[in-house]
Amino acid sequence: MKPLEGRAALITGANRGLGLAIARAFVDAGADLFICARDAAALETARAELASRVAGSRQIIARAADVSSRGEVEQLAAAAFGAFPDLHILVNNAGVYGPIGPIEEADWDAWVEAIEINLFGSILTTRAVLPHFKRRRYGKIIQLSGGGATNPLPRLTAYAASKAAVVRFAESLALEVKDEGIDVNAIAPGALNTRMMQQLLAAGPAAVGDAFFARMKRIADEGGTALEKGAALTVFLASRASDGITGRLLSAVWDPWETLPDHLDDLDGSDVYTLRRIVPSDRGLAWGRDK
Numbered sequence: 001m002k003p004l005e006g007r008a009a010l011i012t013g014a015n016r017g018l019g020l021a022i023a024r025a026f027v028d029a030g031a032d033l034f035i036c037a038r039d040a041a042a043l044e045t046a047r048a049e050l051a052s053r054v055a056g057s058r059q060i061i062a063r064a065a066d067v068s069s070r071g072e073v074e075q076l077a078a079a080a081f082g083a084f085p086d087l088h089i090l091v092n093n094a095g096v097y098g099p100i101g102p103i104e105e106a107d108w109d110a111w112v113e114a115i116e117i118n119l120f121g122s123i124l125t126t127r128a129v130l131p132h133f134k135r136r137r138y139g140k141i142i143q144l145s146g147g148g149a150t151n152p153l154p155r156l157t158a159y160a161a162s163k164a165a166v167v168r169f170a171e172s173l174a175l176e177v178k179d180e181g182i183d184v185n186a187i188a189p190g191a192l193n194t195r196m197m198q199q200l201l202a203a204g205p206a207a208v209g210d211a212f213f214a215r216m217k218r219i220a221d222e223g224g225t226a227l228e229k230g231a232a233l234t235v236f237l238a239s240r241a242s243d244g245i246t247g248r249l250l251s252a253v254w255d256p257w258e259t260l261p262d263h264l265d266d267l268d269g270s271d272v273y274t275l276r277r278i279v280p281s282d283r284g285l286a287w288g289r290d291k
Contacts (some may be wrong), residue, residue, distance in 0.1 A: 002030030003239040008084035015042040021227035034080040040064035065119030077128035089140045092122040098158030100203045102188030111158045118162035125150030137181040145186040185248040189230025190253040248273040
């Protein structure tokens with residue numbers, strides 16, 4: 001059997017970039033899909049492409065929706081479960097960078113919108129699917145994170161703050177639903193040469209800072225991380241092979257995620273692959289306290 005055969009997934013932001021790559025990987029892994037994005041025309045183009053990859057009775061359904069709107073998310077979830085009553089998987093991929101530049105100069109409405117899409121959008125879709133997953137005592141919730149979760153990103157404060165927040169939300173929710181058979185994880189897909197990367201480069205070094213611009217330019221010139229790496233990790237976390245792996249932030253590029261089923265005992269109760277505070281003794285310093 002294919003790893004996602006007989007499973008259905010709801011994927012947000014699936015009309016381009018990493019979201020579309022994840023949708024392709026899910027289709028190839030045997031899943032039925034319900035995809036959403038704000039751009040209805042681009043979403044229909046994506047749906048048609050994905051539908052061309054399947055045969056038989058499998059379904060690819062698309063619905064335009066803004067994940068930052070509670071009403072639209074509730075309607076989206078109702079439609080998804082109406083189409084797939086046994087929907088098993090939620091992939092929260094929809095996201096934006098938000099305004100680029102010093103915080104005091106940032107367009108405040110755009111800054112708030114980034115939080116609403118990246119953070120609130122993930123929470124709203126999660127809230128909408130959880131009652132169904134709990135009734136079935138099984139589910140997979142996968143949150144797309146990014147460099148903003150683990151590294152400071154000056155001049156990209158809305159993006160960084162929101163991505164750090166969604167990882168801690170995923171960690172907290174994982175403990176909340178651990179006994180419900182629901183796994184919740186976050187993914188760091190690597191530096192992707194997508195539309196968002198081009199947005200950074202178009203903003204220029206004056207907006208994003210010379211060092212960060214030079215780093216992103218080098219990554220873009222080298223092609224960036226292949227979208228397929230993040231998509232492959234997402235398939236793994238959506239499959240039964242990852243059952244019991246929960247509350248983790250996993251790097252698609254650097255972490256040996258394929259081997260994690262062999263280390264469930266080590267992961268359980270540990271802080272491996274999580275966001276944690278660093279104290280002086282963690283860096284070999286004798287001053288300060290450990291807590």
